[in-house]
Amino acid sequence: MANNELLMNANEVVAFLQKPSSEWTKDDIVRFIRENEIKMVNLMYPGGDGKLKTLNFVINNLDYLDTILTCGERVDGSSLFSFIQAGSSDLYVVPRYSSAFVDPFAEIPTLCLLASYFDKDGNPLESSPEYTLAKAAKAFREVTGMEFHAMGELEYYVITPDEEVFPAVDQRGYHESMPYAKTNDFRTLCMSYIAKAGGQIKYGHSEVGNFSQDGLVYEQNEIEFLPVPVEKAADELMIAKWIIRNLAYQMGMNVTFAPKITTGKAGSGMHIHMRLMKDGRSMMLDGGRLSDTARTAIAGLMELAAGITAFGNKNPTSYFRLVPHQEAPTNICWGDRNRSVLVRVPLGWAAGIDMCHKANPQQPTELPDTSLKQTFEVRSPDGSADVYQLLAGLCVACRHGFELSNALRIAEQTYVDVNIHDAANAGRLAALGQLPDSCAASADCLERQRAVFEKHGVFSPAMIDGIIAQLRAFDDATLRKDIEGHPAELKALVDRYFHCG
Structure with missing residues (x-):
């Protein structure tokens, strides 16, 4: 350093x-x-x-x-x-x-x-969360010769009494400033504490979700981190959630990382960005485009996406967020700058243009190396996730891509370049795999794919057995359909898992 x-x-x-x-x-x-x-x-x-x-x-x-x-x-x-x-x-x-x-x-x-x-x-x-992740990172290095880096986006709601002054527009809180976003000061204080605890923060902002209910205001916030070696990324997320909850308690607020609070309002995810590194260099780009190396890793994510929900979507409310026609994914596909897909490749400063000089003509022209900024992002996980299991599962999936003989073909077949829910894509949509719609379905997917997660000794059979048993115990195979149109039952479900993860 x-x-x-x-x-x-x-x-x-x-x-x-x-x-x-x-x-x-x-x-x-x-x-x-x-x-x-x-x-x-x-x-x-x-x-x-x-x-x-x-x-x-x-x-x-x-x-x-x-x-x-x-x-x-x-x-x-x-x-x-x-x-x-x-x-x-x-x-x-x-x-x-x-x-x-x-x-x-x-x-x-x-x-x-x-x-x-x-x-x-x-x-x-063998079955401890942090050692499972360490084994996953080691297997990734040994198979690919690269390092696996990750970072998380923590979305959460802050709940405070309704002041009825400077009201925000419902579901229009994205990057809102004070006084329309009332909890910005709380978020920045959280960020300061997380940084003091060693968290490498990228930025923080208010998120889309905001609404009033029963005399309370619910404001959605997000804190996003910088990519670091995957084991450190997990530690940072764990400590950050602990800090956010403690500071809220100290200040007389309530916070929740729950994936869904109520119908018709934005749910909270925990998107994970990943990048592949070798000898301190990013392997994500080739000639300004996403590299075949990155596409190979994405193919592994496509193959194991259904099983990964067992680590990243841990209670029934997770599957009230993963529904069609919202920004949470349901189809197993990927694309560039596309928020309807499971894996998104965000803008990566790869155009080779000095935007800083254009914004600041007085600044001499320079073209810094921005390759380290390119990532790909999986959008299915939420705050119910076991962070160590989730990152270990993602690490396994990306490694799995390099163990497939047809990875680039899988990547090509699952790529979409526009909103997958457009009517013109109905035929393409039918050909794509779907994420599970319940904990029970997620357990079934993990059961089918467990051999890949257990390969190289990463996930122990005891841990996989325990996860499957936990998920099946929810007995929620038809829950989403059963309580549709019953707000009181949904509220009871949300209250039960309000402080998950």
């Missing part, structure tokens, strides 16, 4: 140590704790419900601090994961030093570290 990046980094631990987080050692963490008068340490780790769990430690003395940082602690795995039996439930959680950040909410000075799970033999837990 260049020195100017260190100087501009918002993470207090980076600023103090003047070292990139990937180089932090136990001695670095101890020095930060001692010299900044940190009194407590929190270990945080994902549970089976997709949320971060926390274990608090008071620092009694230097020896105990060393023990915490070296050995971690025991936890009850059966209380965290449904697939672990109570008779053999003891697990270790061991901190990852590179994830350290100062808790912005604690009255007592506290350092937080994400932790990894280990089994009784001291090996990484």
